[in-house]
Amino acid sequence: MVEYIGIEGIRRIVGRMGPAAFMEGLAAEIEADYGRWNDFDKSARHAIHSPGGVIELMPTSDGRMYSFKYVNGHPRNTARGLLTVTAFGVLADVETGYPLLLSELTVTTALRTAAMSALAAKSMARTDSHVMALIGNGAQSDFQAIAFHHMLGIRQLRLYDLDSLATEKLARNLRTLNLPGMQVTCCRSAAEAVQGADIVTTLTADKRNAIVLTPGMVVPGMHINAVGGDSPGKTELHADILRRSDVRVVVEYEPQSRIEGEIQQMPASFAVTEFAEVLSGAAPGRASPAEVTIFDSVGFALEDYSALRYLHKLQLENAQSRQQIDLIPDIDNPKNLFGLLAHTQSGAARQNAWGPSQLAVTPG
């Protein structure tokens, strides 16, 4: 049997801890895993693009555990009442190749993306950051708000979305959440939202080279958490922002980000820092209070590995409420896979399929 976490399961796990504590714990797992960056087998994800979107597989392994995530991105889905991004993933044991856990990752991806954003911002944003602009108020925005409140001390949120209903939804959820000391402002434009922001988080979903931030909106000392641009032809920042002389760009895994990140707009020689270098101290996340720092986030397989390991641990800690599925056979003789079917043959099916015959088994 394989451990299973579906939508009911993730609701139960996150409901028990609260999302802020869940994301803080997950950020610690991600930090620990990025701390042993060289242990991981890394590759750019496998993507199949279609006019409506993209379907991707994101595998990785540290030699002990293996994980992959299936994730789609279909911006037009919301118009028909479906999610832009859905995801699920598997954690497996490298020694045997057996899957250990199948888990939903739609909700979890939102949680891990916000946890990763907050973790990066802790090394990149100015320590006196209190005001964050949130541009794009869709499915991921609530999670970013909670993570930055809890882990960065953000106390003012400035919201903007082309779809004012999305902004209303986020404002309503934030009212219900009642985050201590949080002030929320709904803005009429991206330019208004970034006014006075220490951190700007962009979370838009349009599958094109959009310009959510123009050079004039960016001021010295700002940290940009650029989350929405994450596949070829899908970016959010005007290229001139990347060309500033005072800019520092941190990515997760350079080969993948060159294809999918904001830096796809720049030549291959454009300098970037990998987040693992920041964590190890090999490079600063921010060199001065006046620098403009950009976390060019596209989401890397290691973060899903961390999330699946974390979920597996939480699942096993609560044995009484956990679910399992019969995804893999459990048989006495592994060379007798067919025996699994033979035992279920109904008489009728057996007769139809095979009928009577003369069989002679002759030792050679």
Next chain:
Amino acid sequence: MVEYIGIEGIRRIVGRMGPAAFMEGLAAEIEADYGRWNDFDKSARHAIHSPGGVIELMPTSDGRMYSFKYVNGHPRNTARGLLTVTAFGVLADVETGYPLLLSELTVTTALRTAAMSALAAKSMARTDSHVMALIGNGAQSDFQAIAFHHMLGIRQLRLYDLDSLATEKLARNLRTLNLPGMQVTCCRSAAEAVQGADIVTTLTADKRNAIVLTPGMVVPGMHINAVGGDSPGKTELHADILRRSDVRVVVEYEPQSRIEGEIQQMPASFAVTEFAEVLSGAAPGRASPAEVTIFDSVGFALEDYSALRYLHKLQLENAQSRQQIDLIPDIDNPKNLFGLLAHTQSGAARQNAWGPSQLAVTPG
């Protein structure tokens, strides 16, 4: 909700039809899909190797449906009572990116591999073939025996395995199956097994360059169904068999087979035919009764696509007994993913996580 076929589900589906009819139906689906070869997005599978084995992802799409399979290969697993190969896969809708079906593929891979072998043999083996050697009598062998009996008219099976218990298991299952007209001989060596064989199927699992067949065992007119060699460093045929002047080698997808198949032993210039060319009539599967034909099978993603589509159809036809799982959220407002969690917050969890606060929502 996502359709789910676990071990219980596949037992029910195959039990209802019988394995022979299941494989014949599946072979027809595979044939139809290979018939529109150019519709498919093709790539060599993604593999992560470890000392104990390999874990692979095999994605493909025809622009309407997307599928992938997770499959491991761990030859030492049987020594600890585990299967060498386990697998599962997903069928998804390209238009929305939503998964439609999650299915076990351990049993199904054995069924589809045998269906594919029999389908290839129908265009490659001599039409008067009645005797087959089965070398390697592990988990996949029973399925090959049934498929070649049903689809090729094989009436004599000559079994050999280094592990005589595996051969005994296969002979016992064949006795129970009672395939009409089938005669089974257990042999003491591979050389003995191939005596008089029209078709030789090799199904060994050892992860190394093994030599299951030597040049002296191969006679004009023989068809070799080489199934066991399927990853770098894992082959079954002596290279001199491939070097025969009268040999014709058919592969599934050339770029993948160059890496994983028997032909990994040959230079890149070594001539092979893709199975789709045989189906379309662009190349013969066999040009003369005296040719030695080799189906250098490694398993291609298209075959799993066919299997998942076939299973999905069979699942929907039997609505009353089908299972579903909550792998993907079903929510009213796709921009309010967080609402899914908020509704489950217990009062205690909410208070712990957030406590009381002053929240002001200000329209900008």
